[in-house]
Structure formats: C-alpha cells, structure tokens
Amino acid sequence: METIRVLLVDDEVEFLDTLLKRMRKRQVEVAGVYSAEEALRYLESSPVDVVVLDVKMPGMDGIDALKAIKERHPLVEVIMLTGHANVEVAIQGMELGAFDYLMKPMDIDELLYKVQDACKKKRLHEKRMLKRKGVKVESDNGGV
Numbered sequence: 057m058e059t060i061r062v063l064l065v066d067d068e069v070e071f072l073d074t075l076l077k078r079m080r081k082r083q084v085e086v087a088g089v090y091s092a093e094e095a096l097r098y099l100e101s102s103p104v105d106v107v108v109l110d111v112k113m114p115g116m117d118g119i120d121a122l123k124a125i126k127e128r129h130p131l132v133e134v135i136m137l138t139g140h141a142n143v144e145v146a147i148q149g150m151e152l153g154a155f156d157y158l159m160k161p162m163d164i165d166e167l168l169y170k171v172q173d174a175c176k177k178k179r180l181h182e183k184r185m186l187k188r189k190g191v192k193v194e195s196d197n198g199g200v
Contacts, residue, residue, distance in 0.1 A: 060175045061103065065095040065121070066086040067138065069129040071160075075108075078164045080132055092121030105175045106155070109162045110166065111138040111145050119149060131181050135173035137162070149168070 062084055066072040072131035073166065074113045079086040091119065093116055104186050107125060136149040139160030141182040143180050146157035158167060183193045 058179075059085050059104050061170060062086045062171055062190055063095060063102075063104045063107045065090075065092060065107060065113075065118075065171060066122060067091060067113040070108070075167075077162075079168070082168055083162075084168070091115035092118065092124075095121060096124055099125065099132070099160075104132060105178050106136045106156070106171050108133055108171070109134050109154075111136055111142060111149065112177050119145065119152065120151050122149055122154055131178055131185075133178045135167070 062079065064072055064075055064079070064086060066075070067089070067090050069090065073089065076086055076088045085105075087098065087139070092109075092113055095109070098104075099107075109118045109121055109125075112194055113121075116124075118136055118138075123134070125132055125134055133155040134149075136146050136154045136157035137160055138146050138157060146154075146159075149157060155177065156170050158170065186193050
C-alpha cells in the first residue's frame with residue numbers, strides 16, 4: 057500500500073503527542089501541529105493526503121481552518137475531531153467538505169480506517185483529474 061501522509065492538528069499537546077506516537081507505530085507518515093494557523097503554513101510546503109483537524113481550538117477554529125484548507129488544497133481530505141459532543145459543528149464541517157468526523161476520545165483503529173478511506177477518495181479524485189487532462193493513469197488492479 058502507498059504511504060498515507062497525515063497532518064494532525066490539535067491544541068491539546070498531550071493528546072496530539074500520544075496520537076502521533078500511536079499513528080507512527082502503525083507505520084503512518086504523520087506530522088502534528090498545535091494550531092490551525094500552523095496547519096495552513098505546514099500545508100504550503102508539505103503535501104499531505106489527510107488532515108485530522110480538531111474543531112475547538114483557540115485562534116482560528118476547525119471550521120474556519122476547514123474552509124481555508126478546502127479553498128487552498130481542495131483535494132486534501134479532512135477528518136474533523138470533536139471532543140465536546142458538538143455534533144452540530146461536525147455536521148457543519150461535513151457540509152463544508154469534510155470527509156467525516158470522530159468524537160474524542162476515539163478508537164485509534166477507527167481513526168486509521170477513516171484516514172485510509174479518506175486517502176482512497178483523494179487518490180480517486182487525483183486519478184480522475186489526470187484522466188481529464190489526458191494523462192494515462194495506472195489501474196488499481198495491480199497492472200493486470
């Protein structure tokens with residue numbers, strides 16, 4: 057399987073550090089930042105497939121960050137994290153283009169499955185765009 061590049065965005069230092077360790081243990085190429093502003097700067101220089109984004113952060117919140125990510129990097133998939141049982145905000149995120157959302161604390165394997173699904177969706181979009189441009193794209197069936 058291709059490497060999935062993930063950016064974790066959460067202002068809770070211990071939570072983020074733990075999540076980074078747990079994702080790395082599962083062989084995920086992952087980086088972490090502590091604010092939406094840092095995430096936007098990171099994305100300018102480092103391509104990622106999926107952003108896992110906390111909804112409630114000081115400064116720019118997750119919804120505003122989602123809008124900015126989708127505007128600047130439309131193919132990047134975003135999974136919203138909410139720890140405040142704020143399902144309305146998570147649903148608003150989905151309406152604004154988030155791939156999915158999870159409630160904190162979440163099961164690491166559930167997060168991993170969502171990240172993998174989000175990455176598959178991104179890669180499909182990339183292939184469709186290349187095909188529209190007339191670029192020959194490898195099929196997913198192992199070259200058979």
